[in-house]
Amino acid sequence: MLSPLDAFNPVLQFRRMPAPYQQPHWNAFIEIPPNAQRAVGHAPACWASKLPDVPPHYMLPTGPLPRTQLRRICRDPRTPVLIAYLCVMAWGGQGPANAVLTWKSRTLIEPILTKLRAGGLDGLQAYQLFTAGRKSRFPGLGPSYFTKLIYFFSPPGRSLYIVDNYVLASIEILTGLPHRYRATPGGYVAACREIDGMRKILSGSGARMEARLFSGKNKDWRRHANQQVLSRSGADGYRNQMMQVYSTGKDPIPPAAFW
Incomplete structure (x- = not known):
């Protein structure tokens, strides 16, 4: 029986809902406070x-x-x-x-x-x-960077987000679908839809949810996600696949009908 105060606790509310995402990762994700949005990168x-x-x-x-x-x-x-x-x-x-x-x-x-x-x-x-086929059109400009351009140049409200390898890894850990959200046009659309789904559950903007999935170097969720990637079986096969996608533009997994 929940106390009156616990009834308004968002973490407990989400735990009582039918879990749309993988446990224990979803609970770990929602319990970690979002990072503050500060100036980042280089001048x-x-x-x-x-x-x-x-x-x-x-x-x-x-x-x-x-x-x-x-x-x-x-x-x-x-x-x-x-x-x-x-x-x-x-x-x-x-x-x-x-x-x-x-x-x-x-x-x-x-x-x-x-x-x-x-x-x-x-x-x-x-x-x-x-892109041209399954590769970037421009040498040196992979999905991690051209999705930044898509996000920053597009009008607000279009549900077009930055989807780099960290965001992809977080989504795949939380959904338990490691081959759906890949560096392909269809994979990008699927990832953006998933970000929208999560932000509706947790309340807030899609951009904040994407930043939350990205986390940051040495942040709690990034550490949790890295542990999951590094613990995958098959001689770290998942990590090697991600590295291959982002370093060569070649997807090691044959495409399905849409992805």
Whole structure:
């Protein structure tokens, strides 16, 4: 019998519901407080200084950006899309080698960002702008980074989220469906729908739920998720599959009808 106070305890309420996700992982997830949304990544001006041919008139921010400010920059039609692009890559901490590779494709990426900013795209259409078959169109720009561009440039309310390997791993641990949410167009749509489902259960925005799934280095949920990935059987097969998807763009699992 719940006490009157326990009846309003959200954790106990979720435990009494039919469990939509895997235990004990779901309880561990909901009991860990969400991380505060702070400025992260690198200062865009410093990060972009290592790239060739960045126009000198680009007035890039000189400090790290919080998520809300970065989205305002990306959505502002007065801001050239390539300036906003550099801000996103700095926020995400894209590595130097991939940064140089991707910057070489900027004239091809620029109209895609303009199209994202204009809106009207669903998740499948947005994802396919960056892919050719099952591979990224642009060297150095994998799903972990081009889904950042999809999120920050798209209009709010489109349920288009950042889905990197940490978010994917968290979703797969919580759902118990390790092969559904992969780095493919259909897998991206499925992951975004799952994020929406979770945020409706826990209340809050989809962006906050995605950030909660991402967690952060040395954060409680990240440690829990890493333990689950590392404890998988088969000589760490799951982790190797994830590394193969994100390093080569090749999915080691044959696609199903939709995924």
